[in-house]
Amino acid sequence: MDGGRRPGARVALGTAVVLGIVLVVVIAVRTPWDLLAEPPGGYTDPDPSAGLAAAQLDRAEAFAAALRPASLLSMALGLAASAVLGLTRLGGQLVHAVAAPLGGRWFVQVLLGVPALVLVGRLVTLPVSAYAETVRRGFGLSTRGWGLWLRDVAVSVAISAVLTALVVLVVLWLVRRAPRTWWAWAGGAAAALVVVGSFLYPVVIEPAFNSFEPLPAGELRTDLLALAEANGTPVQDVLVSDASRRTTALNAYVSGFGSTRRIVLYDTVLAELPDEGIESIVAHELGHVATDDVLTGTLMGALGAGAATALAGWLLGSTRLLRRAGAESPGDPRVVPLLLFLVAVGGLIATPVQNLVSRQIEERADLRALELTRDPEAFIAMQQQLARANLSDPDPPAAWHWFFGSHPTTAERIAMAQDWRLLEGTR
Structure with a gap:
């Protein structure tokens, strides 16, 4: 041991730093930062109303006011539940307890413990999700009956539980087989999983919810x-x-x-x-396809998964952190709740960065749509209709958009189309 760290932890941290730097470089190089030249007279200032009627704006704002607090509460409750399970002995005790009737072998603890943890986390946020569904139904956005809603929740939980359990099973198997270098093997496996998932999602996951x-x-x-x-x-x-x-x-x-x-x-x-x-x-x-945005996202995701796994190797090398979770080693199944908590925190931290990149990529796809159709009027009308139908706030609060906004606002997208039309008129 060295300063409360298990052997190999420092190498894991160094690898995480290197992969993180590579990820930053890839983001900087592959993200389209400058897209549309400035038209004569300067860029168009986005109209906060996006050309929508006052009644529609009031309805969109009322919908957002009812839903945003629920979104924040759900995120806070989910993170709090994950923290309680991962940073105390409760999570490890749950993992051990659900497997005890079947002998309690380590892989049984993983295969039964992960679904139990996923289910607990979902049950904590379920009342908020039900409230959010009530809001969507009240505003006419959701047409699901409660039976279909519960079916969707159950299918989503089942898919998440099964996939997470399989991934964690592989990780712990690697930890037990290669205690010092497991994070390197797991990082490679996580990166490969991101790539495979990108190919399998449309043929495996999508049909589970729609025909x-x-x-x-x-x-x-x-x-x-x-x-x-x-x-x-x-x-x-x-x-x-x-x-x-x-x-x-x-x-x-x-x-x-x-x-x-x-x-x-x-x-x-x-x-x-x-x-x-x-x-x-x-x-x-189609603009996303032309510029290989899915492949770019997959590359970024793979690098991020590799860096995160190496960082987890460093964090799980802390004997103090392991003791807090009630685990004896990184290969102890009682470490699973801690691992899931670290994943949740990492996802939260990465969200604004992912959305920053996403907004730029979406703007490039908008530009591609204009170039393909040569019809800015249809594009603007389509954006307005999307905002009306989806109850989108065309000009959300800046802080909210910075953290949660994966697309440019409706006002920004319309302003860009107007600038494109001005530029085309000068050519």
Whole structure:
């Protein structure tokens, strides 16, 4: 031991620092910081109303005022529950107790303890989630019955519990096999998992929540396929998701790679947007494909996972921290609640950085949509319709947007389209 640290902890910290520096460099290089040249007369100041009617603005603000406190409370409760379980002996005792009837072997503790911990964390926040669902239903945004809502919660918890248990099982197996270098092997495995997950998500996770049907042959389908070809990113199919079972919100996305790449439209989009608006929103999503944004995100995620795992190797090398959690070593199953708490804290710290990068990437996709469709009026109308349907605050508080905003605000996106139109008019 050295200063309360287990052997290999310093190497883990050094590796975390190096990978963190590499991640910062990748973010700096791969993030599109400067996108649109300044038009004559300067950039357009975003209109806080985004051109929406006063009644719509009042409704969006009322919705946000009802939902934002719930979001903060849910985050605080989840983190507090994770801290109580991870920084005291309670979590370790729970992991041990649920496995005791089956003999209590270490892998049984992991396979049963992780789902128990995930379930406890979800139950703590469940009342707040139910309140948030009530708000969405009251504002007409959610169309789910309570039975479907509970089914979605159960499926989400089950998927999270199973995947987390498998990952933690591999980590503890590595810890027990290679006590000094487990974090290096686990970091590589975590990075690989991020990559594999990016490919499997559209074919494994998405169907657990929605059904998909091909968009019938017609002018819209032909135009969307042609748009993908013009973008240099042909797709295999155009699908319609039965999103209206759950929401009135509008959305579309492109998922998959190669033979699994497809355009997916919410059925609400088909019902609410004109064809030119649908083409504009799909062009935005195709913009992500053209610039390999998913691959960039996967690379950043893999580096982040590697750095985080190395940092965990350093933190779990602290005998004091292990004693606080009631664990004898990093390979003791009673360390699992502490590990999950560290993951939760890391995710919280990373959120504003992830969203900063995301906002820049989304702005580049907006620009790509304008270049593909050459129709700023349709883009602006589409953004306004999205804001109306999704009850988006077009100009949220700066601090909230800095931390939680993964996209530019509606006001910013419309201002950018107006600047693009001015620049095109001068060429």
